[in-house]
Amino acid sequence: MTDPKTRNAAIAAACIMIGFGLAAYWMPTLMLALGERSTLAAGIFAVxxxxxxxxxxxxxxxxxxxND
Structure with missing residues (x-):
C-alpha cells in the first residue's frame, strides 16, 4: 500500500487537476466573452x-x- 504522505499528495494533485480541468472546459466560452470586449484581455486571461x-x-x- 501507500503511505499517508504519498496518498495525500496524490489526492491534492487530483483535486488541482480536476479544478483546472473544469476551468479549461469553460475556457473557450470565457475567451470568446472576453474577446468581444478586448482581445488583449482574452490573451492575458489565457496566459x-x-x-x-x-x-x-x-x-x-x-x-x-x-515540510520535509
Missing part, C-alpha cells in the same frame, strides 16, 4: 490560466519541500 496551473504545482512542491 494567466496557463501560468496559474504551473504556479499552483510549484507552490505545492515548495511547501512539501519545506
Amino acid at each position: 494567466l490560466f496557463v501560468a496559474g496551473f504551473f504556479l499552483v504545482f510549484w507552490l505545492r512542491a515548495r511547501n512539501q519541500h519545506e
